[in-house]
Amino acid sequence: MAEKVLMKGNEAFAEAVIRGGARYYFGYPITPQSEIPEFMSRELPKWGGKFLQAESELGAVNMAYGCGAAGGDGFISSSSPGIALMQEGMSFLCSAEVPLTMLNASRGGPGIGSIQPGQADYFQVTRGGGNGDYRIPVFAPASIQEAINILYDAPALANEWRNPVMVLVDGLMGQMMEPVLLPEPKEPLKSSDIPKAKPWAISGSEKGERSVVKSLRLQPEVLEQHVEKLFEKYDRMERELQRVECTDIEDAEVVFVAFGTMARLATEAMELLQSQGIRAGLIRPITLWPFPYGAFDALTDNTKVVISTELSMGQLIEDVKLGVRGRFPVKLIHRTGGMLPTSLEIVDKTKKILEEVR
């Protein structure tokens, strides 16, 4: 059996996606994820992969588009302002149905903002950002092991759906170390096997029909049909990809909703409240899109209030309200700009909210 190793988040993320089969990395340095391109430049060639430092995030995402269109299993990573630039490419990737694994270490914004953990890019990653009707599955792990497992599966998932897949973390997770188990490396796809494995890819291989990877459909009827076809896929994703972890919600009078780093704080706040005799529970969405709205149906009449706990001015709360569907009051506990609350702060604010709603 594999032995546990102590790994720093950023290096573990990179190692996991290589073990998951990705062999092409394109990136541009931006804090707090620059250790990923550093790791990739050092390690990827040892796995027979290729590292290319792009001239910009625009360059990186479009290199990845070319790589994916050519049938390669690619990986890009960046942080909030860099992701904003990459969203140009995400729209094209989705329309052209090109697979790609992406990691976003989100930080405080708007603007160049701060480099500390932030979740103010929730709308950016779940509502598009790029132009047009498109969807990207967004996974928000709360531990390094969970991130490893998701990133390990991501290249296969992107290929299965022929769609980009995003994993959302932050600088805190990138710098943190936790004991982890690394999964066995998967066999990567060889260039020579691409024409067979991905006949749609532009591989420059005589294989009968030539391949064209494109997103232009000037005739509106044709574009509408294409988008409707994409949405049949997105509908299936909504049914099949949702992931959520619910803790002690059945008899909870207060239910937190939180993801990523904030879920770690909310977990401790929940435990502190429980130790004081207050029944608290936690809904932790692991996929932010598709959002696990159905998880809220399990809340019972014991619930007095649902609290969206987030590192933004109130973005996650919109999905929480859609999930709650007016059954309970929905409140917000938050910090932003890269500031983190303590779990005690969450406990205090929760008690005040409970006094209001009781």
Added chain:
Amino acid sequence: MKPVFQYTKGMTEVSTSYCPGCTHGVAHRLIMETLDEMGLLGKTIGVAPIGCSVVAHQFMNVDMCESAHGRAPAVASGIRRVHPDKVVFTYQGDGDLASIGMGEIMHAAARGEKFSTFFINNCIYGMTGGQMAPTTLIGQRSTTCVDGRTREQAGMPLKMCEILSTLDGPAYIERVALCDPANIRKAKKAVRRAFETQLSGKGFTFVEFLSICPTNWGLTPPKAMEWLKENMMPYYPLGVYREPEVQ
């Protein structure tokens, strides 16, 4: 009976959607005929730009993809990493390559990426309807400089062959013109040299085609050819700007 003209296998048998007199069709044919003659059609991957030739993949009979505005060199760099043994090219216009895609072309050239870029310079944005391009000449009218481009307002037009010649990455750079049979024959030789140099693994190769846009210039095709010779050629001198090193 010997046929005097026939379709090249490099082109699909559909009529192009370009305006009458446009030289995109000529450039397409030169590239695809050359690939056919070199026996490379089945081994080639092309990248189309944004601009009139966004639809190039409908006519060029090889594996192709579209790219976002100006990003074709980045896309081709990605393709190259996956298929190092294939022939890769981008086909880009002046707005795409010299304006929005300046970062991508400069860095791909600087890296010495082993693909070929065919640059259509007709001094205007075609698809969006005749706006000023980075290559629009001083005094030339466009819908965003109706009294003619001035140096004060827009600076001088960019000379891409000269700019790229400052870099060490390119192995071959040449500017040709699609204005008469003699120049078109020279252009085809340049296309061949670009692919041969790419195959030799020496580095980035770049061919600029001085081209015409009768529609947006408001000239008949013969007049447009004359305009190219009289106005473009003096500012954009033809010739080889980087000679492939003989090894």
Added chain:
Amino acid sequence: MATNKLFFAGSGGQGVLTMGQMVTYAAMYADMNATWLPSYGPEMRGGTANCTVVISTDKPVSCPLIYEADNVVVMNLPSLLKFESLVKPGGNLFINSTLIEQKATRDDINVYYVDAGGIAQSLGNARTANVVMLGAVVEVSKVVPVEMIYKIMEKTFSGRKAALLDINKQAFHAWKPE
């Protein structure tokens, strides 16, 4: 012990992050759950360094961030001034008395003055001051088994660095409670 929260602070070069990592490795080898979290970003400028270690014996670590700590180590004066308040009532504060003349102000905590630099010097290797301090922390808190600290030392000080293993083991046991 279900959960034990440790906090190590000092200036860059004092081995503060290493102390935290050694405890985290030891916890992992002992099949405990653990997180190690360094301060990063603007805080790091100016040469201060700190890290937080949370160890949990019975379940995954809920939260790698802390609002109070069972054990706090301060290696320089600014860290004492800033982080004395972080020690939870009844918790332990370890003060590097080699560099810090000032005394702790609280009386609801256990304070240990460890002459880490002096002891390390007397052993002949001033660079082991952080290991002397770590020895004090493990001796007092029993947060991880001593054998597991040995295990990470043996992994760290192998090959070209093997000669340093003995001095580090000595340093680890050099501090004795008064």
